Amino acid sequence: MISSSKAASVAAVDWGTTRMRVWLLDGAGKVLAERRGDDGLITAQAKGFSSILEGHLAALGAPEALPVIICGMAGSRQGWLEAPYVSVPAPIGAILAGAARIPGQRRDIRIVPGLAQRLADAPDVMRGEETQLAGAGLPAKGRHLVCMPGTHSKWVLVEDGSVAGFGTWPTGELFSVLAAHSILRHSLGEPPKPVAAENPFFREWCLKALAEGGDIGSRLFSIRAASLLQDLKPEDAAACLSGLLIGGEIASANRRYGAVPVVLIASGALGKLYADALGLAGLAVRVVDADEAVRAGLAEAARENGMIAGNGVAA
Amino acid sequence: MISSSKAASVAAVDWGTTRMRVWLLDGAGKVLAERRGDDGLITAQAKGFSSILEGHLAALGAPEALPVIICGMAGSRQGWLEAPYVSVPAPIGAILAGAARIPGQRRDIRIVPGLAQRLADAPDVMRGEETQLAGAGLPAKGRHLVCMPGTHSKWVLVEDGSVAGFGTWPTGELFSVLAAHSILRHSLGEPPKPVAAENPFFREWCLKALAEGGDIGSRLFSIRAASLLQDLKPEDAAACLSGLLIGGEIASANRRYGAVPVVLIASGALGKLYADALGLAGLAVRVVDADEAVRAGLAEAARENGMIAGNGVAA
Numbered sequence: 001m002i003s004s005s006k007a008a009s010v011a012a013v014d015w016g017t018t019r020m021r022v023w024l025l026d027g028a029g030k031v032l033a034e035r036r037g038d039d040g041l042i043t044a045q046a047k048g049f050s051s052i053l054e055g056h057l058a059a060l061g062a063p064e065a066l067p068v069i070i071c072g073m074a075g076s077r078q079g080w081l082e083a084p085y086v087s088v089p090a091p092i093g094a095i096l097a098g099a100a101r102i103p104g105q106r107r108d109i110r111i112v113p114g115l116a117q118r119l120a121d122a123p124d125v126m127r128g129e130e131t132q133l134a135g136a137g138l139p140a141k142g143r144h145l146v147c148m149p150g151t152h153s154k155w156v157l158v159e160d161g162s163v164a165g166f167g168t169w170p171t172g173e174l175f176s177v178l179a180a181h182s183i184l185r186h187s188l189g190e191p192p193k194p195v196a197a198e199n200p201f202f203r204e205w206c207l208k209a210l211a212e213g214g215d216i217g218s219r220l221f222s223i224r225a226a227s228l229l230q231d232l233k234p235e236d237a238a239a240c241l242s243g244l245l246i247g248g249e250i251a252s253a254n255r256r257y258g259a260v261p262v263v264l265i266a267s268g269a270l271g272k273l274y275a276d277a278l279g280l281a282g283l284a285v286r287v288v289d290a291d292e293a294v295r296a297g298l299a300e301a302a303r304e305n306g307m308i309a310g311n312g313v314a315a
Numbered sequence: 316m317i318s319s320s321k322a323a324s325v326a327a328v329d330w331g332t333t334r335m336r337v338w339l340l341d342g343a344g345k346v347l348a349e350r351r352g353d354d355g356l357i358t359a360q361a362k363g364f365s366s367i368l369e370g371h372l373a374a375l376g377a378p379e380a381l382p383v384i385i386c387g388m389a390g391s392r393q394g395w396l397e398a399p400y401v402s403v404p405a406p407i408g409a410i411l412a413g414a415a416r417i418p419g420q421r422r423d424i425r426i427v428p429g430l431a432q433r434l435a436d437a438p439d440v441m442r443g444e445e446t447q448l449a450g451a452g453l454p455a456k457g458r459h460l461v462c463m464p465g466t467h468s469k470w471v472l473v474e475d476g477s478v479a480g481f482g483t484w485p486t487g488e489l490f491s492v493l494a495a496h497s498i499l500r501h502s503l504g505e506p507p508k509p510v511a512a513e514n515p516f517f518r519e520w521c522l523k524a525l526a527e528g529g530d531i532g533s534r535l536f537s538i539r540a541a542s543l544l545q546d547l548k549p550e551d552a553a554a555c556l557s558g559l560l561i562g563g564e565i566a567s568a569n570r571r572y573g574a575v576p577v578v579l580i581a582s583g584a585l586g587k588l589y590a591d592a593l594g595l596a597g598l599a600v601r602v603v604d605a606d607e608a609v610r611a612g613l614a615e616a617a618r619e620n621g622m623i624a625g626n627g628v629a630a
Contacts, residue, residue, distance in 0.1 A: 215529035
């Protein structure tokens with residue numbers, strides 16, 4: 001790792017609310033080394049952003065002058081430095097330029113702008129997903145609907161390479177606050193086990209939510225009642241809640257954007273749940289790996305901001 | 316209070332999850348004395364149900380042999396004694412009989428049964444609201460839709476004096492867990508100020524939710540975005556969330572039960588919010604005071620279980 005790190009051209013950082021990932025990339029965007037940590041925004045607010053970042057870079061053997069490109073909540077108002085928002089509609093290629101430089105650092109450290117939708121009736125913001133989007137390799141032409149699931153799932157309508165608009169469904173956060181703090185905690189187990197897409201309750205409750213146009217409120221308490229009256233097991237109760245919330249998100253996004261094919265930018269178990277749920281909704285799905293997309297987007301951001309040479313999008 | 320308490324025929328207790336209320340009633344159901352406390356189910360699990368109840372009764376000067384009739388979560392699986400559920404459909408008059416007697420007490424202490432809806436696709440339960448319903452003075456004939464708002468709002472369809480079915484919308488709980496534990500806490504203030512029905516944001520967001528058939532997930536994050544992009548004030552953000560959730564509940568219940576006149580059993584500020592929201596939905600509303608309804612229902616339960624004499628429903 002130490003020897004390969006000498007060939008690094010940039011450190012790429014995805015710095016979210018609860019976790020962070022750091023990669024050393026070469027000039028072509030290839031991964032030379034990686035670290036993952038639980039020291040997201042919340043931890044960094046207490047410990048200091050600079051010392052956390054330098055700790056990870058030192059562990060990776062990064063040279064002292066290696067530049068760093070960051071996306072995510074580190075650029076929010078509660079973050080290291082509030083990076084400006086780019087207002088939509090905006091060409092995807094133009095979003096990554098204009099990264100905000102952190103002052104007073106020996107390195108060149110910059111944070112990618114977020115996106116803002118300044119509509120009176122549908123204000124919205126994102127931080128981090130714009131970089132995934134830019135690295136997803138979307139075709140330059142045509143109309144594409146992109147789903148990026150997570151704590152705050154983002155759905156983005158892309159038209160001829162421009163972000164036309166987007167919306168947020170806080171599905172992951174609803175799951176976690178209801179599982180930890182509502183009466184459903186008595187039904188789901190504390191903490192709930194991970195939900196498997198193969199669980200028939202996931203499928204059944206996803207279909208219920210899809211049939212009801214995104215109305216989730218009428219079904220939430222049924223999970224508690226099914227525990228009391230039907231001996232619903234905790235792992236199945238968690239599958240019910242996950243299916244209800246993900247199905248509800250998809251039904252709601254369908255109502256807003258129409259039932260069009262979806263580019264799903266996701267990884268791992270969450271990606272499987274969404275791919276299955278989109279299939280249940282009868283939507284065609286193309287899956288792009290979220291980790292690869294954010295790395296490619298960060299490499300592109302480093303190029304756009306003149307931190308490394310080259311033009312091509314990383315593989 | 317001590318002198319009037321000697322005329323008491325029964326102590327009536329509404330024992331919920333977070334608070335309890337105790338009234339001494341005469342044989343006609345008239346209130347002689349009242350106490351309110353924060354020692355609901357959660358506190359009682361730790362301190363003991365008997366000692367909390369006896370403490371309130373002693374403070375009210377209740378005679379040692381005074382019988383006690385209880386409704387609410389004290390009768391749940393996590394409560395003092397699990398009172399059985401009556402399965403719906405069931406005549407309202409038949410629900411209150413068969414209260415479960417607490418063993419090993421010097422007094423005659425009984426807990427009113429809850430209601431269970433044992434439908435495979437829509438299981439549901441209630442504890443406490445069945446007593447409000449029985450005390451609401453509904454006409455013996457006709458079809459009535461009853462809304463009892465709260466932590467877990469209940470909507471009940473009553474046909475010719477029988478509970479035909481019911482549903483739960485956990486609107487109050489969604490508000491409190493989102494306000495305390497989600498990203499919205501940064502927007503609403505910690506804790507949020509009480510929401511006034513006169514706040515134009517309450518009205519506006521209620522109308523949005525009513526127009527979207529109960530889909531609340533698509534709008535939740537907009538409240539956060541409006542704080543960041545439009546300087547939405549904390550008290551207005553709380554009004555947005557309240558309007559969204561209450562409007563969503565009404566839209567969802569409308570889809571299930573049809574847009575029929577509503578009997579709203581509620582009190583105070585929450586009753587005002589629901590009355591206004593039901594009006595925005597274009598529904599005719601008749602308001603019944605929730606405190607009076609639960610007292611009348613408890614007096615009726617005491618009579619039905621032979622704890623006091625008489626037949627009439629208390630005024």
